[in-house]
Amino acid sequence: MSGATLTSKGQITIPADIRKSMSISPKDRLTFTPMPDGTVVMRAKTKSIKELKGMLKPPHGVHVSISDMRMGGD
Numbered sequence: 001m002s003g004a005t006l007t008s009k010g011q012i013t014i015p016a017d018i019r020k021s022m023s024i025s026p027k028d029r030l031t032f033t034p035m036p037d038g039t040v041v042m043r044a045k046t047k048s049i050k051e052l053k054g055m056l057k058p059p060h061g062v063h064v065s066i067s068d069m070r071m072g073g074d
Contacts, residue, residue: 002015014024022044024030029045 002018004012004015006012019025024044024046031043031045033041033043035041
């Protein structure tokens with residue numbers, strides 16, 4: 001288990017073993033999500049939305065026109 005101390009400015013240093021296990025580097029963004037039980041989940045935002053491009057492929061043979069999407073066509 002790793003620990004850290006909060007400074008008077010509200011800053012912490014994430015221990016090296018945690019940084020390594022999360023593959024985070026300087027300037028990476030982190031999010032903190034408080035859970036109902038009082039724990040906090042920290043996640044690294046190391047990926048860009050641009051990296052998702054092309055990840056999902058449309059099924060073959062299924063095509064919906066833009067007008068059908070807008071009008072809820074049958």
